Amino acid sequence: IAGITQAPTSQILAAGRRMTLRCTQDMRHNAMYWYRQDLGLGLRLIHYSNTAGTTGKGEVPDGYSVSRANTDDFPLTLASAVPSQTSVYFCASSEAGASGANVLTFGAGSRLTVL
Amino acid sequence: SQQGEEDPQALSIQEGENATMNCSYKTSINNLQWYRQNSGRGLVHLILIRSNEREKHSGRLRVTLDTSKKSSSLLITASRAADTASYFCATIAYSGAGSYQLTFGKGTKLSVIP
Structure with missing residues (x-):
């Protein structure tokens, strides 16, 4: 089934540890995104990539890094996790990158708890 | 910062009633989209309305856009218990240098009581 696969679905992590959330899409979409969703704050963009080999910063990029070595994969890394990074993380993709007609397809999310 | x-924030209705959710935004947009999120799941795209359109329909969904008031509404007619979910508007706006930014609102939580 075409779509986005995120892993892990849930993780509890000690503060200070490094963590990589994985995201893979099989739709050959050009653009990929990482959002975090927190109660009362909605979805906030962390990082994005309009095409393989390029990345950009979103609204809340601090403490996170991404890479886009190929079209399908867009991992999100927390170099040294802090409790404020406890959240649900969603990966998304869209056919067009810097386009006015972006329609996003979302993964099922990764719930991260940092203690 | 949130655009929409x-x-x-929350709406509770009886099955069969219509549900109306509103979205306001601050700057000029290219288009506006509505997404749905079931509890514990990712968002699913429902409908897109372009800035030069005033109304759009998809099944039991009706979306309106008033660019002069910078607002949109999502109407779900003849609601069903399965419509229970959170609904988000998202605006696409030109952010310069040939790029567009998609920004989500905080959502409306709809509960449809059987």
């Missing part, structure tokens, strides 16, 4: 703001 949904209203109300």
